[in-house]
Structures are given as C-alpha cells and as structure tokens.
Amino acid sequence: MQVRDKSFSSVIRALWDRAGTLPWLSGPGIVLLVLAICLPFALVEVPPLIDVPGHMGAAAIEAAGPNSPLEKYFSWKWVFTLNIGGGVLMKVLGAQFGILAAGWWSTVLATGLFAGGGLATIRMLNPKGGHGAAWALMFVFSFPLLTGFLNYILATGLSLSAFAAAVWLEKQPRNRAILLIVAQPVAMLCHAIGGMLLALLVAANAFGREIDRLPAGWWKPANARQLAKELDWKAIALRLWILCWPLLATVITIVLWKYLSPEPVRSLNRWRWDQKAWYLVLTLRDQSLLLDGATTFLCFVLIAFGWAFGARWKWQLGMPGLLVFLLFIAIPSDINGSAFVDVRLLPVAAMLALGLQDWSQAGDKRARIVATAGMLLLAVRLVVTGASFADYADDYRKQLAALHHVEPGSRVLAFVEHSCLEESWRNTRRDHLASLSSLYRQAWVNDNWAVPGLHMVIPRFRPGRNFAADPSEFVWSPRCAGRRMRTVDYALSKAPIERVDYVWLIDTGLPSNPDPRLQLVWQEGRSLLFQVRRLSIPNWKPQDF
Template structure:
C-alpha cells in the first residue's frame, strides 16, 4: 500500500492499536450490559456447575446471537473467564477500525481522509451499552462488505459466491442483525452499480440475485424462531426515542464532549450531501441511505432485543464517511490531520471515561469479598426514571456475584425464542432482569419497575440469603430483618435474618 500517510499499512496498524487504548486499563470493559453476559458465561463454562446448576439451566442452541459466547467458551479455558472476555471485547473496536479503513479504500479507490472521522464510531453507543455480539457482528459485516467489493473489483465472482455462503452463516451466528446489515450493504452496493444503466426495479432485482450467496441463514432463522415462543417486538415509529437515539450516537460520559463530536460528524456528512466536502461513492450513499431507512422503519424492540433501531445509526454515519471522497482541489492533508485529531481526542476522552467507570466498579464490587460462595442474592441497583447523560453502568453489576462467587443473582435476562440460559428457581418477577433495577417512585413509562421499598417488602425472603443494595439507599423500616455485612457510601450488603424477618429457614425453592 502506497500513498499518503493515512493510506499506509503502518497507519492501519497504528489506528487499530489506538482503538484498543480505552480498554487496556479497566479490569473488565465497563460496558453497561457486559457483566450480565459475564454471569451467563460462567454458567456456560460449567466450572461452577455444583453450585450454579441448582439455579440456572444452560443449553446450547443455534441462534443468531453467539459471537462472543463462542469465542469466550474457547478462550476462557486457556486464560480464565474475565481475561478472555476482555481480549474478545478489545478485538471489537480494533476490528471495526480496521474494517472502516479497508472499506473506505474499496469504496473510493484509496483511503479517504474523511474516513478518519468515522473511526470514533467504533465506540458508539451500541458498544458503550455492551451490545457485544451485535458490535462484533457489525465489525464482521463492515469487513465482509469490503472483501465483497474487493473480489468484485478483481472480477472473482465465483470465488466470492463460494466464500460468502459460509461467511454469511458465520456472521449470522455472531449476530442476526450483523448478517442482515451485511446483506443490506451488499444489496445496496450492487444496486447502486446497476442503477447507472438499468431501470430501478430491474437493478434491484439483479442486485438481489447477486446477493444470494448471503441467503442461507434464512433457513437458520426459520429454525431459530421455530424453537420457542415468539419474542417481543414493539414500539414502532417512536419518534421521541429515535430523536434521543440520534443525539446518543457518541454518548459516553460528558455531554459537552459527546454532542459537539456528533455535530462534527453530522456537519461533515451534510457538507458531503451538499457537495461542499466532496462526493459520496454511489455504493456508500445507497448503503447509508438504506440504513437510515431501516432505522426509521424498525421498532425499538425487535425479537426481544431493545434499541434495535438505534443501533443502526452509528454505522450509517460510518459508512457514509468511509465513502466520502474529497472534492477536487480540497486540502486533503488538512482534512486528514483534522480527522486524526478528532480520532485521538475522542479516544483519549473515552480512555479517561472508562478509567473513571473502572474505579466505580471496583469500589462497588468490593462487596463480593463479604459474600459467601453459593449465596442467593437479591440485588437492587439504584436508578432513575430519567437517566442522566453519564449513566452509572451499574445495572448488571450483580452478575459478578454469579461470575466470581458462584452465587445466584436476579439480573439475568429472560429471552423468549433464544433461551440459552434460564432461571430454574420459581421466583417470578424477582428472579430476572429488570427486578434488580431500583427506582424510588414508579416510572410512568415503565410500569415493570417496582419502587425500591415495595420491592424490598415483596421479594420472597425465604428464597434468598442476601440483599445487595448498589447506590440504592432506603429507609431503616425497609431494612428490618436484614443484618449488614458490608457498607460503603450509598451501597451495602445484608444477610437476611430469617428469625428477625419471621420467615422459616430452608433450602431455595425447587
């Protein structure tokens, strides 16, 4: 690879290494949902089966949501659970960064300096939220599309078809939405090329035929949905949520840093639409446009997965910037330096933010030192109906009780249609997410969340041994029958005193 500095191999390598920086210091990547996944991985590995099999059942099934699970299952036996998770999660933004640079080269003929502005999107809100299987699938989708374009440019159509039949199955196994987006990208690119000399419908038909090597996972999806009850789908055309999602594309900790960064990206794309920044490669314009259309049409919850529509926006922006070629005579080196500065500032900001989250997590997880193995923990994590911009990311910290102490905790998701893990204790609402989310008063938009004192009064104390309050202070009256074993600031761990609670001792319900 020759050319300007941002097109050279050493820059590819340096950019990918820089993308790993925010995740190097934290003991565990501080992503909101990740602890919940780690708890599931502990059950999956079976190394605590003597304790956890009394509370959970895990069954491998072929579902389109297994990317990180499979990698952790392979690596954890070599290096331990949490190091394996950290390694795999670091790989996601690294691969996304490399895929975007490669995709820009294939879309524009050489790496566009505008593509550097897309690199911080590897740490967009879907990743910050901990949608790790989805983000891994999207990294493969971006790289896969780049490879599709390269084989097409080399006129290796037969080889491409042979390669992408199994590759599509791999991406689907990582995450079904990643596979769907790979199909959308490929279809959009093929349609954009054919639409130059054919009618729109004819071009669409021919593009669909060209994309058929990616079709086999449809059969796997039919088997997946046939294996259980249909998962929840709803909240179509929730415009308020979509507008909030637009503002949250780069949401992390500091609104004064995140919103101006988003404005830079939006202004660059707007300037490209007006022709002031350059022109979009037809394939990139079509792919970004169809992704935005999918964002508008998809519901908030799709097949049990929340934020289904909002997950798409960072990648619509990323594809658009990767395919934006500077106009003739534009100061490309200045654009590249601006993109590099933007990438570095965002990366350093994320690094500092993650270090702060890591300190907070370590402070809260000190409670586990006072928790006996094989406990049954009813956890309440303080939250509010209206979340601040810098969300605490403590929602699934109780899962570390499962991962590190072989304990039951009430924070695992109940996923219809893809139940790899299910809670076998008959605890009803109090056995799974969102029973661990604690609010002071009922939230009008989410009636499933019980107010804190009501939850403490209603949960079945005979089924649990401990109560873990994470930044969830409450009145002394609500704590009757609980003996403190650890306290720190607004958090505390209590043992349930059955005599004081006037509840019979006994084994957990079977």
C-alpha cells in the same frame, strides 16, 4: 529549506498516489488506528460497558461444572438462535484462559473487528477520498458498544469485514461466493440484525454501482422514459445476479432459524418513534454533554453538507449508509423481547456515511482540513474515553469489594439504581455489575437475561414472582422524572427476602425503612450489602416457580 520541504511533500504525495490509498487506510495505518481504538481496554480488567458483566456472569453459568453451586440455581441450554456470538466466543476463550480473561478478550476483539471492518470497507470503496475515516471511527464508542451489545458488535464487525473482503475478491467470483456463503450464517448466528447488514451492504454496493453507470440526468422523467428503452436490462440483471446470488445464504439462514429455533415467548414488535428521534442526539452519549453534543452536531453537519465543501456523491458509496439508515427508520424498536434493535443501526449508518464521502476532488487543502480535524477530535474523544475507563475500573473495584463478604454459593438478591438522563449525562454503567456474583462467588443472582428462545440461561431457583431474572434488579431514583419502575423501598417491600442470603443495593442509598431482617455487613458510599438474619428457607425444588 522550503524547496526541500516542498520536494519532500511532493515525494510523499506521489507515494500516496502510487499506493492508491490514503496513509491511514493503508495496512499499517488501519492496524495503528485499531490499536488506538482498543487502547482504553488496557486500563481495565472488566470492560466498563453496561452489559458486559452480564455476559460474563452468563458465561460463568455455562462453564459451571457438576460440583458448582450454580448447577443448583441455573441450567444452560444451547439453542439455535441468532444471538449467540458472544456466548460462543467466551466459551472458546474461557476454556483456555478463564471467564474473566475471556470477557475482556471477547470485548476487545469485537471492538477491534468493528473498527477494523469499518476502516477496511472505507479502504476498499473509497481509498483516495476517505478523509472522513477518523470521523467515522468516532461511532465505534457509541450507544451499541457503550451499552455492551457484544453479540451485535461482533456480528457487525464480521459483516463489515466480510463486505470489504467481498469487494476485494470481485475479480475472483468463486472465492467471493465461498466467502459470502460462509460468512453470512456465521455473522447472523452472532446477531440477526448485525449479520443481516452483510447482505444489505453487498446489495447496496451492487445496485449503487449500476445507478452510477447511468448517464447524467437519468432521474428526469423525460430522460428516464427514453433510457428505459435503451438500457440492456439483461446485462444489468446478469451483473446483479453474479454479485448478489450468494446472498441467498441469508435467506436460508433465516428459514432455518424459523424452523429450528424455539418460539420466543415475547413476540410483540413495537415501533418507538420517540426513541428513534432521541437517539439521533444520544447515540454518542458518553462522558461530557458538551463534547458529545458538539461531536454529534459536527458529524451531522459533515454528512448533510459535505457536498457544499467539495465532497462528491456517488451512489455506490452513498447507498450502503443510506440503506442502513432507512432500515433504522423502518424496523421495529423491540423484536421478540429484544429492545433497542433499531437504534443500534444508527452508528453504522453514520460510520458509512462519513467514511464513504469522497473528498478526492475537493482539493488537497480542504481534504486535509477535514482529515486533520477528524483525527484531532478522535484523539480528544479517545483520551476522554481512556480517562473514563480508569475511573470506571476504580469504581468497579470499590463496588465489587462487597463480594468479599458473600459466602460462595449464596443467594444474592440485587437492586441497582438505573441511571437516568435527567440526573446525569454520564452513565454509571453498574446496571449488570451484580452478575459478577456468579463469576466471583458462584452465587445465584437475579440479574441474568433469561428470555426463552432468546437466551440460554434458565433459572431453576425462583425465590418469588418477578424476582428471578432481568429486569428485576432495576430500581429508579425518585429524582428521575416520569420514572417507569419502582424505587428501592417499593422493591424491598415486595422482595422475597426470606428466601435469599444477601441483599445487595448498588448505588441506591439506604432504604427509608430498612427491613429488620437485614444486617449491614458492608457499605461503600451509596452502595450497601445486607446479610439476611433469621432466614427460614422452605424446601424448594428446581421446578419450583
């Protein structure tokens, strides 16, 4: 029996070697892994990612017809900006299947593209040494996706997929150039930073390959001087030009954006160095401090000390992850009103670093241990994610029951308690749940993103200063240390209650001094819906501010 087993394993290993790739990086293997990553979404109707309800609310505003009450409250203006991928995808899908299904499918497609693009990149660059692929996949459900940065995830998935295809087409330079020239503006229109990754990865791969061609010890000063005289710089420049000239499409896209996009209102760029440091720890924050902390620690150990266990460093494989990490360090944290720009890059850098470690020469036993441990840990995390999705779906149903008591076309002033790390490692993900008022009840709500030059939603009804759009819905728990925003009591004391129909408090608890104009019509735990009594709304015009 042992002889048969040994013979069978030898046959399997021979088939793997003949195929030139590891089984989980084969076509069927990639499909199965992507399906496993997307499986938690089968448990929900509204994806429980923080920003996704906001995207769905915005899509409802865009799709509103002339007879919709939303036409009185909002207008929508498509602009040429590098942040419209999710909106376009939801419009295309929503026209056929409705906004609710469009929001679900857009999220699943973006997630699948992110995971599939990462696996395809590992397959093309590291087909026999990608034993860290499962470790890389743990960074799919990381900060950018769990926050619901749909445009960024979609653009990054497109960039990874197009990069893998470009590597595959290197022997067909014409087709490769056409692919890159088309893919770069498409990815950048989805999201500037996610789309820019395509040019970065192509350039990193090309320059890394040239460095690998240099003789051993080239970096030593004595060798470097001699090598500089002997190298055929024209041949190197020609090879780099052939691989990189299509990247001019990224430059052209940026120039067109600068000239055609409206000037953003917020042009302040800020580097938040404390944020960069914190997200080295927080990028895998999900449900369990113990599980997420242990996963982060093990992943960083594998990245930093994989060489000690037999992983080989090659510049062609290491440069993509290294340059993405350096970009994370270098770029501002806030750009033109968009926050968390830098920390979105960290999971991509980790994914590339783990997946492109070459374990092919580490020995079968060590490589199998790395692969098996990664698969088991990924399976545990997916089970936890699936269970959390079921919990979030139940919570969303309970919270959204408030909308059964809201008249269609009403004005809903919402306040949601923003969860802080001091209170709970697990995020409630209710931050933009109020946006679904526009989807389910065609109602006005103060939860929409409306930064001119960045977003397409334009509020026409503004009940009061600082109460027309995001982040006017956020309040903080008094238990949050060093809170930067107001409590629910302070927000209600300043709110234009007389100009709205309902006040929806999500997970805030009962105010200390309830306004006598507010009549409680629904309650679920710490969430409450009040109808405004004796409302006297003055005449207003769409241009009122």
